[in-house]
Amino acid sequence: MASGSLGRQLVACLLNVSEARRTDLVETVAKAALYNTEGRNTGVRREGTTVLNIFNDHDYNRSVVTIVANVDSIREAVLSACEKACGLIDMRAHAGVHPCMGAVDLVPIYPLGEEVGVEDCAQEARAVARGLTERVRGTSAFLFGWADPPLRRGLALRRKEMGWFRKTPDLQAIVPDMGPRPQKRFGLTGVGASPYVMNCNVTIDTRDIAVGRSIAAAIRESSPGGLPGVQVLALPHEGAVEIACNVESVKGNAPGHLAAGEPWPSFSVGGQPYCHAPASLIAARVAELAGRRGVGAASAALVGFTPLECRGLAELALSQGIAEFWKEQRRLRM
Numbered sequence: 001m002a003s004g005s006l007g008r009q010l011v012a013c014l015l016n017v018s019e020a021r022r023t024d025l026v027e028t029v030a031k032a033a034l035y036n037t038e039g040r041n042t043g044v045r046r047e048g049t050t051v052l053n054i055f056n057d058h059d060y061n062r063s064v065v066t067i068v069a070n071v072d073s074i075r076e077a078v079l080s081a082c083e084k085a086c087g088l089i090d091m092r093a094h095a096g097v098h099p100c101m102g103a104v105d106l107v108p109i110y111p112l113g114e115e116v117g118v119e120d121c122a123q124e125a126r127a128v129a130r131g132l133t134e135r136v137r138g139t140s141a142f143l144f145g146w147a148d149p150p151l152r153r154g155l156a157l158r159r160k161e162m163g164w165f166r167k168t169p170d171l172q173a174i175v176p177d178m179g180p181r182p183q184k185r186f187g188l189t190g191v192g193a194s195p196y197v198m199n200c201n202v203t204i205d206t207r208d209i210a211v212g213r214s215i216a217a218a219i220r221e222s223s224p225g226g227l228p229g230v231q232v233l234a235l236p237h238e239g240a241v242e243i244a245c246n247v248e249s250v251k252g253n254a255p256g257h258l259a260a261g262e263p264w265p266s267f268s269v270g271g272q273p274y275c276h277a278p279a280s281l282i283a284a285r286v287a288e289l290a291g292r293r294g295v296g297a298a299s300a301a302l303v304g305f306t307p308l309e310c311r312g313l314a315e316l317a318l319s320q321g322i323a324e325f326w327k328e329q330r331r332l333r334m
Helices: 023-034 074-088 118-135 155-162 209-219 279-292 307-319 329-333
Strands: 010-017 049-057 062-070 104-111 141-145 189-193 197-204 230-237 240-248 266-269 272-275 297-302
Touching: 010 023, 010 074, 010 118, 010 307, 023 049, 023 062, 023 074, 049 307, 062 074, 062 307, 074 104, 074 118, 104 118, 118 141, 118 189, 141 155, 155 189, 197 209, 197 279, 209 230, 209 240, 209 279, 240 279, 279 297
Parallel strands: 104 189, 141 189
Antiparallel strands: 010 062, 010 104, 049 062, 197 240, 197 297, 230 240, 266 272
16 A cells, blocks of 8 residues: 555554444444543543544444554554443343344454554554453453464454354353453454455345355355455345455455456555455456346445555545544545
């Protein structure tokens, strides 16, 4: 990614919390990342930090808060948001169609340019996991990606190991990497680091979850002919089925047989080239597979931004001193 005129050491955290139906609560969590509310510093803004976006999904009862900060500021911003979320969200009362295990379900930290390495993000991720379990007694965490040395196990594998995909995970059977065995109140939090991961959701016009699962299986990276970097679930959503994709950045250049159409966006981390499958390719593949089954593809949407968009909007927000950018982004991007 281009370093930009500001030369900032920027990193992003796409904080996933298990609440979306109380949007005021989610905004309170977002603001906790932005403002120091301890002691005499009540309401003082944290410099070099912005919240670019808040994505709420009512059916999933899950929100994604995009926090961007300098690498030396991200830890405290994310920890403060996590603390607030754990104080406000009780997993014993949670209901939603998206799998989850924790009040704070996922804390991924990504570099936004050459100035910061993935290992720097991994160091901050481990510090966040440790800090959360120390500050909020009863919380527990598992590590993934670069934050999980030496194996660097990916998020999908670690979630499988923890029972995240089960309808009712057995919390007492889980041995977390940090903290005690998970408690029902807080659940379990995944914390990690990697090159940027996008979220791309495609809705297909059917209620038949079996059709969705067959499409998800066909595009999943691990399947023959699947799309590199794509991890995917099929979930019921607003009277239809949503193909919900995590789109991981993959090292190297786009595969030749897939790069003939739209170019794959590319960037560099630590001097190494990375790229990611464009949302348009994912949407087209889902539409093709759905069409073979007599089903239409209704819509496709990114949850948040591509890595290049995230970097550019963060520089814009920070250069203009906009902390609560999610309130301003539509006006500024028009």
